[in-house]
Amino acid sequence: MKIFLIGYMASGKSTIGRKLSQELGVPFIDLDKYIEEKYFKTIPQIFEQEGEGAFRKKEQTSLKEVAEFENAVIATGGGAPCFFDNMNVMNQSGLCVFLDVDAEELASRLMQSKTERPLIKGKSPDELVDFIESMMAKRRPFYEKAKCILKGKDIQAEDVIAEMEGEK
Numbered sequence: 001m002k003i004f005l006i007g008y009m010a011s012g013k014s015t016i017g018r019k020l021s022q023e024l025g026v027p028f029i030d031l032d033k034y035i036e037e038k039y040f041k042t043i044p045q046i047f048e049q050e051g052e053g054a055f056r057k058k059e060q061t062s063l064k065e066v067a068e069f070e071n072a073v074i075a076t077g078g079g080a081p082c083f084f085d086n087m088n089v090m091n092q093s094g095l096c097v098f099l100d101v102d103a104e105e106l107a108s109r110l111m112q113s114k115t116e117r118p119l120i121k122g123k124s125p126d127e128l129v130d131f132i133e134s135m136m137a138k139r140r141p142f143y144e145k146a147k148c149i150l151k152g153k154d155i156q157a158e159d160v161i162a163e164m165e166g167e168k
Contacts (some may be wrong), residue, residue: 001024001026001071001094001095001164002067002069002071002072002074002093002094002095003017003020003024003095003096003160003164004074004090004093004094004095004096004097004146005017005020005073005074005076005099005160006076006078006081006090006097006098006099006146007078007098007100007101007143008078008101008106008132008135008136009078009106009117009119009120010101010106010110010113011099011101011106012101012155013076013099014030016099016155016157016160017030017073017074017075019156020160020161021072021073023157023158023161024071024073024161026073027069027071027072027073028072028074028075029066029072029073029074029075031063031066031074031077031080034062035055035058035059038058038062039058043055043077046058056079056084059077059079060084060086063076064089067090067094068093074094076090079139081139081143081145081146082138082139087142087145087146090146091145091146095148095163095164096146096147096148097148097149097150097160097163098143098144098148099150099155100149100150100151101151101152101153101155102153103129103136104129107125107128107129107132108125110132111128119131147167148160148163148167150163
């Protein structure tokens with residue numbers, strides 16, 4: 001059993017992924033952390049030193065590697081579904097779940113987050129909502145290729161498990 005969690009940053013991929021892996025008794029993999037450990041560089045370092053194209057290629061290779069694992073809950077980076085054949089890889093390898101959270105909620109979570117996110121640094125709350133809406137307009141066609149879409153601001157691990165049971 002493999003579950004891929006996709007969605008915009010702060011949609012809950014890592015938080016829900018960790019809870020889901022505990023409840024299902026399978027490993028949790030944060031794809032960005034997997035890439036950082038594999039290449040001995042942070043994601044910002046890869047972007048800065050090698051450019052986005054090189055990062056996306058590393059991301060694709062890493063996604064294909066984790067897609068071969070037996071059992072896992074995998075949280076991807078927000079952009080991963082939008083490149084190459086990544087959505088096909090996820091949909092063919094396991095259950096791909098899009099955590100669809102509205103822009104205002106995402107902006108609120110990101111403003112409260114202690115995590116450094118270069119894409120949104122220095123933006124006001126209004127600018128952040130506009131930025132998220134613009135990015136989501138580009139990413140949504142990819143995200144919506146997921147086998148399962150969970151919508152709302154209070155998505156829980158139990159919601160994903162219910163979807164899995166519906167898939168059987």
